[in-house]
Amino acid sequence: MMKVYISVDIEGITGTTYWKECEQGNLQYEQPVLQMTKEALAAVQGALDAGADEILLRDAHNSAANIDMSVFPEQVRIIRGWSGDPYGMVERIDSTFDAVFFVGYHSPAGGDGNPLSHTMSTKPYHITINGVETSEFIMFSYAAASVGVPTTFLSGDEKLCEMGKDIHPGLHTVGVKKGFGGTTENLSPERSLKLIREQAAASLRQDLPAAKIKLPKHFDVKIVFRSHLDAYRKQFYPGMTMEDPHTLRFNTDVYYEVLRMLEFVIL
Numbered sequence: 001m002m003k004v005y006i007s008v009d010i011e012g013i014t015g016t017t018y019w020k021e022c023e024q025g026n027l028q029y030e031q032p033v034l035q036m037t038k039e040a041l042a043a044v045q046g047a048l049d050a051g052a053d054e055i056l057l058r059d060a061h062n063s064a065a066n067i068d069m070s071v072f073p074e075q076v077r078i079i080r081g082w083s084g085d086p087y088g089m090v091e092r093i094d095s096t097f098d099a100v101f102f103v104g105y106h107s108p109a110g111g112d113g114n115p116l117s118h119t120m121s122t123k124p125y126h127i128t129i130n131g132v133e134t135s136e137f138i139m140f141s142y143a144a145a146s147v148g149v150p151t152t153f154l155s156g157d158e159k160l161c162e163m164g165k166d167i168h169p170g171l172h173t174v175g176v177k178k179g180f181g182g183t184t185e186n187l188s189p190e191r192s193l194k195l196i197r198e199q200a201a202a203s204l205r206q207d208l209p210a211a212k213i214k215l216p217k218h219f220d221v222k223i224v225f226r227s228h229l230d231a232y233r234k235q236f237y238p239g240m241t242m243e244d245p246h247t248l249r250f251n252t253d254v255y256y257e258v259l260r261m262l263e264f265v266i267l
């Protein structure tokens with residue numbers, strides 16, 4: 001019995017380059033959201049090829065009501081919307097899952113790997129945990145690790161994929177695009193789908209327990225806000241210290257406290 005969790009964002013999907021392409025209600029959103037659905041489906045197909053029995057798919061962008069549910073086979077359940085649970089983009093993951101995939105993920109705030117680089121919102125200029133640049137991928141692959149689930153597959157911009165491999169030894173990646181300033185250089189959408197399906201499957205055909213990572217024993221989180229107004233307001237979160245008018249710092253041994261703090265402070 002193999003269970004796989006798949007979390008899907010849009011800024012690391014093949015093609016997306018402008019914010020308008022990622023926002024519901026725009027004409028320019030229609031093609032990217034179709035590709036988002038197709039890349040999610042390719043990851044699902046890869047998991048099924050490798051013998052997955054159950055898949056929990058998390059629409060994890062903006063309204064979290066982007067993906068067209070009608071294309072998915074019956075082994076898939078789909079989470080839509082936001083509850084406020086700090087597990088956020090991997091909400092309701094638990095130790096019964098064998099692996100987690102991240103599809104369509106993007107470079108972090110302060111990074112140059114994608115014109116749409118950010119971490120959770122555009123409020124942070126950048127965030128580090130123990131000195132490591134913190135992407136949404138790091139935040140939530142650590143969340144999965146905290147309940148004992150290995151991260152085996154990542155697709156998104158190439159720079160994020162490179163950063164991901166430094167953290168997760170068993171990670172299979174598909175870099176669907178490279179960012180150069182305001183431009184993206186993309187694979188053909190068909191090529192992305194083929195590679196995602198292949199690599200997602202290959203990522204499950206490994207010693208999965210060996211792909212688990214050990215989380216750090218302590219978390220030293222530094223958040224630099226673009227606006228000193230945000231930093232001032234958020235310094236009142238319990239346990240927070242202010243380093244300078246743009247910079248807050250938070251220390252804990254418990255990863256859940258990092259997730260909870262970020263949920264309240266950077267959104």
Ligand SMILES: [Zn+2]
Pocket residue numbers: 009010011060061062
């Ligand atoms: Zn997003």
